[in-house]
Amino acid sequence: MAKSVPLNDVLITGSYNYDQVEEAIGRLILKPQVHKRAWWIFLLGGMMGAGMMATSIGWLLYQGVGIWGNNVPVAWAFDIVNFVWWIGIGHAGTLISAILLLLQQQWRNSINRFAEAMTIFAVMCAGMYPLLHTGRPWVAIYWLFPYPNILGMFPQFRSALEWDVFAVSTYFTISLVFWFMGLIPDFASLRDRATNKLAKIAYGILSLGWRGSNQHWHRYEQANLLLAGLSTPLVLSVHTIVSYDFAISQVPGWNVTVFPPYFVAGAVFAGFAMVMNFLIPVRAYYGLKDLVTMRHIDWMCKVLLATGLIVFYGYILEVFYALYSGNVYEMRLLDQRLHGYYAWSYWALIFCNGVVPQLFWIPRMRKNLVVVWLVSFVVGIGMWLERFVIIPISLTNNYLTSSNKPYYPTFWDFAMFFGTIGFFTMLMMLFLRFLPAINIFEMKDLVHKVLQGTSKVEPSVANQNRRAEEPVTAGVDR
């Protein structure tokens, strides 16, 4: 990986025509030999993680939630920390695919598919935690879903936890539908390009007979825009509702009105960090540097910086609210956070999320891929710590001092957490192998726009910022 890469102002570098765009993306699927040793290492590592997760789930179902460290007063711990962390990571995908589509940001085209896949897999990981936290998921179905049963019982719709069920399941369904819809035209491309008979049949079935007719595209674009318009408030509502789990309760440190915007910003922050953690190695390894350019990385760094500042503002407000409230319990919690038993986690959080991302003010740091990757990694850890600081630390400080009790995670808490990371990695590797990692037809559209000169980033403007030895704009062969 190059230490410092010059920044140019184009969304596609190199000379590309429609066919070459498709070749560059499609070869990840149609030419298995591009997946070399590193892919296998990550796949096998991910599979081992997934195995650990399965073991951990099996033991949990057999033995009960007692194998985890949660116990009253800390009834929510790793499971909810990880739930919120994963669901936050998922939000970047929807942000990139929906909000940036509505804002007509063309740079999203080459990263949206990847980020959407991350959304689906992250929400899968997230969804497991609350289900398993119930201890008996097969019974939990009537606690969670309003299905008519002989007990005559219904869930309590006035509870934020029930809102969560609806928010997360809607989010997963809509994200999946949005993702699959975007894949249909690309499946058709792969169907027509595949030489392997099995691949041709599989992609033929998945493409649903898509033939790229103008009527198809016309309705597709309508549906796509509407789904983007629906997903945008959805993604904001999901993390808002997740934050209500805390904000509408009376636990010190949770009952704060800044939670919804601060959680949403934190979700985008963590999500963009995760996108970069995966995308930087992938673009280097699979030669996608012309399609995911340094300009994309630069923009993502700036989004990271902006959301990081919002999150940091949230931390400052938490301190302010505690002091301004005059509430004994709030102030005691603040004291615990700053100087207490878990103070290390609070200061680590401030370092990871408040201090480290400030490196991105310096343009040179945004061009150094090693720095970008490391900062993103640190942000991922920081966002996990944020949830840890909010959830178990608040719960260890009860209104009744006599019931205060510290919290310790067990081996199985860690097994489950690292297990889901393995599961996520495995799914991402399979995604790279079997599905187009970059949206093929949107990239062709971008090539067309660059040719026409209607791209937001004009080739002429782009050329001014180029270094002489770099290749010229995208071109089509006639």
Added chain:
Amino acid sequence: MSTTHSTQLNAYGPVLGTGTWALVAEFDSPEKLLTAAEGARRAGFKKMDAYTPFPIHGLSEAIGFRDVKVPFSVFAGGLVGGAVGFGLQYYVHVLDYPMNVGGKPLVSLPSMVPITYECTILFAGLTAFFSMLAYNRLPQPYHSVFNTPGFERATQDRFFLAIESTDANFDTEKTAQFLAEFDPITVSEVEA
């Protein structure tokens, strides 16, 4: 540029089906396709469609295709979803199992907002996806246009315009000549 492209009717005649489905012209750029579609609409052709690897801005206008069924279906889906979400909570908390929680009213509207909202989005989003498929008649494994020679490039880098034989102005010879004026790579007669 275009001099190398020979325009000819496809050599092999009817093989499948019951007759000509359409004349299909193949272009190498979206601009040529747009010109041809515009010309065909002006010439009075109605039953035609274009096949492209990516959505092309202005093509629907050039062909004269207008359709707003998807947006209206989504709107209806959203209304139904909102009604279902609210109705579910109302049924449970007021009709089926009224429960007094801290003396709060049974219909406590603010607490009913999130689920009503999520159901609206869920129904509207699913309607967007399924109505798009339904109006496009997908999944559809077979379509006559797949008989076009070289049609696999319609999802790659070629742009096709099909004028269907059911069109009132359709005449195999004359329409083929008409299409040839727009500098296509090939014009093929495609069987149903």
